[in-house]
Amino acid sequence: MRLFSFLHIFFTVLCLTISGVSSASNTTPDALHLLRSMTQSFSTLSYDGVFVHSEAMNINSMRVRHDLMGGVEYESLVDLDGDKIEVLRIDDKIISVYPNALVANMRAPLIPPFRRFKDVESDRLIKGYDMIVGEHTGRIAGRKVVAVKLMPKDQYRYGHQFWLDEENHFLLKHDMLKTNGRLLERIQFTSVNFAPDLKDIDFVPKEGSYAEPEVETQPRRVKNLWQFDWLPKGFSLVWPEARSLNHGTSMLLLSDGMATISIFVEPTMKAKTMSILNMGATIAGERSIKVKDQLYLLTMVGEVPEPTIEKLMTVFMPRQD
């Protein structure tokens, strides 16, 4: 009888454990499904909303609009607090709009970004993060939301929490968090309309404003001459080639599916010791490296902890294949 009781308890515990494990293992696929749906919602939904972006000591409110008209994707982002800068995107073409030519000339020219990713890099994400879908729903900008939490598996990346519209999985709030839980950056919608009456005229620069001319969307691809001797798990190069910017600068892009790190390398005449700068979640590192007799200035910018940038800057070297 005692043996029977023991076996009964053992199997009960075993069943509970198995059910616990199976429910925990469902969280990652569920989270990935939601993140995938969120990514697609940015391309497929029509929306007109206002959100607040806060990091460090800065708070900005911005308006974002998006629509698909005649098979063409239109998107605009307007700074509501500052210089009334507007960034327009028509498919993969980016146009910067400034209130006047004076402000426009103060800004560095926009270089068109590369083709947008429209899916979630699930393999990379799984390597870098544990993912949980929140059990309870909440409300943001007057809409019901479901929470998805990404907890970093190591100290080389930040944590993320997303609050997605329960109905269409649009991102309504995003927190970037240090491993100790400290908030680094927050984006939160205060209002959003998913049935806006947008017309193509809404994506034309206003009279009196100064629009930067459109630039060709095909950036110059060049052979990547560089490599990393080490990368945090899940991080890899987004493009196989490097991108050539102005003045002989090559740009590489690393990503773990959530965080991105841009690498800029250019010849220089001046040796520079390593320096690190930060603003909110963004960290920038600079140093010179010597290759044979040539000095190169290496700059890395990313939304990752300082030690990640520091370490990556010491393992960056000429490619060996």
Added chain:
Amino acid sequence: MTALKSGSPQNDCSRDHDSTRENDSLQENNGSEDVLSSLSAMFDGEATQQDLEQLIDGDSAELSRQLESYHLIQQALHKDSPVAVGLEDSLMLRVRAEINVDASFPEEQGLEERSVNNLLPFVLPSERKATRSTWRVALSSVAVAASVAFVVILGGNELLTPDTGAPNLVAEVRTPSESMVVTPLAELDENALQVDNVRLQHYLRQHAEQAAMTVGQGMIPMARVVSYPVKE
């Protein structure tokens, strides 16, 4: 490599490879010629065990010079624009590394798999460097021949790549100091921006734009751009 065979000097060397070697002892620089002859034989895919031993024991500087001249010949044959070579030393390092790695490969790895994995022995995971098995010792001469030939051919192809920016393979790497000072980016606004800071602003914007296209959140990550310092 085909181009090298057709009329190149080293092809003649390889053709007379065996007979030349018998008379080498009578020549003043016989050792150097042997090594060059072995190198030529390897380029032609006719290297013997003796050739490999010559290469291993050879003067790497001389080999590097010879490789460069082969490269120039290839350039002339292919009408390529002049390129900076700068890779000779690394090639010889690879040959040596290849041989060293061969001496420490795990027994469970097949020859075919090994030849692929050996392309870049210096980036192999550390756990692969295990002890050498007895049957591997028995096959070592074949394995060394195959792997060294593979690496040299690979190196030859690499030299052909018209990549004028090809840097040397080793960067000076310093470890970061433990007490790294982190400067708030906002402080850039407080000082008159110098050229460095203008450049950094440009990079910050470029980063924000690319990040926006990568993380699947629409243009929202570009909201960071307006927070960056912009004074000039």
